[in-house]
Amino acid sequence: MQELSEFRERLQPLMGADTSRPFVCDGNPLDCRFFVVGFNPATTVGRDFWQYWSNEAGFDKYEFMRDYLRVKKLRGARPRIEAIVEQFPSNWCLETNICSVPTKQASDLASRDRRTAIFEFLFEAIRPELVFVHSNEPIEFFRRATGCEDFRLAPQSAEWCGHKFTLFGKPGPIWRMAVDDARAVGRGMARLVWDGPEGGAARIEEARNPIARLFAERFSQWSIKLPWPDLEQRRAGKIVFKSWWIQYRFGEDDRGEFLDYLAEHRMSGSEHVRIHADGERKTLPALSQMQPVCDDPIENERLQAKYEAGQHEIAMMLREKGFI
Incomplete structure (x- = not known):
């Protein structure tokens, strides 16, 4: 780097x-x-x-x-x-x-x-x-x-x-x-x-902001939430905690504000998610270690090429977000 x-x-x-x-x-x-x-x-x-x-x-x-x-x-x-x-x-x-x-x-x-x-x-x-x-x-x-x-x-x-x-x-x-x-x-x-200050700022934001609330709910088992300075300033960040590796960034589209995050855990694999300000949670493509295989050599080669092309496209998207 x-x-x-x-x-x-x-x-x-x-x-x-x-x-x-x-x-x-x-x-x-x-x-x-x-x-x-x-x-x-x-x-x-x-x-x-x-x-x-x-x-x-x-x-x-x-x-x-x-x-x-x-x-x-x-x-x-x-x-x-x-x-x-x-x-x-x-x-x-x-x-x-x-x-x-x-x-x-x-x-x-x-x-x-x-x-x-x-x-x-x-x-x-x-x-x-x-x-x-x-x-x-x-x-x-x-x-x-x-x-x-x-x-x-x-x-x-x-x-x-x-x-x-x-x-x-x-x-x-x-x-x-x-x-x-x-x-x-x-x-x-x-x-x-x-x-945040006196422990209250983040809780207030989570109560009124679906992005903060849904992120905290997803990782509540591990007491992980968006850090208050990043939430307050809508700042990208990374959390490596309790076997999770989480990267996130805020953005806006025609529907308004959203948060994209990529979360990886050694037991559960990867998840790539967008949370919209209206509370919708959308699963986005993530890199996968599961490669399709087939006994037919010709079909297996086709499946492998399709898999690699898809993984390359996903990697490019994640790289543009700064996640890899």
């Missing part, structure tokens, strides 16, 4: 040390809505950051975690961070630090490695909607940057680099927080993205 290639070209020159770890995420960092921000990484996994990267898919968190668990048990800050980010769709979360060079102790970080240019680049390039800062140094960084003073796990409106966002803070080391408490904090922050 061109955008990921350009992102790497801008980030790589800022990474002076081979051991720098600017962030961890699951896939494309430009999709992330939520930052978890600490002081600096505590663990060196023995591989260069870019070995987990591809310009097509972004960061491979699965491979990173395999290496991480080879060198360190799941303890300290890591299980608390995982407990928080697991409350969000996996493609929404970016774990980062104001300093990017790993050291066992924060006090071991050399003065030359206390630069925040990488973090500042990430913030400006991605522009998160929600930021959770833990430990005293990043809290002090955001206090100076935003003028915010209350860092007691209460949401507050903040602005930095011309970007408005919601800011949470947890003074002191995150490893002192119980894992269940971290999980509860994550749930509370995730509700802000799903439901």
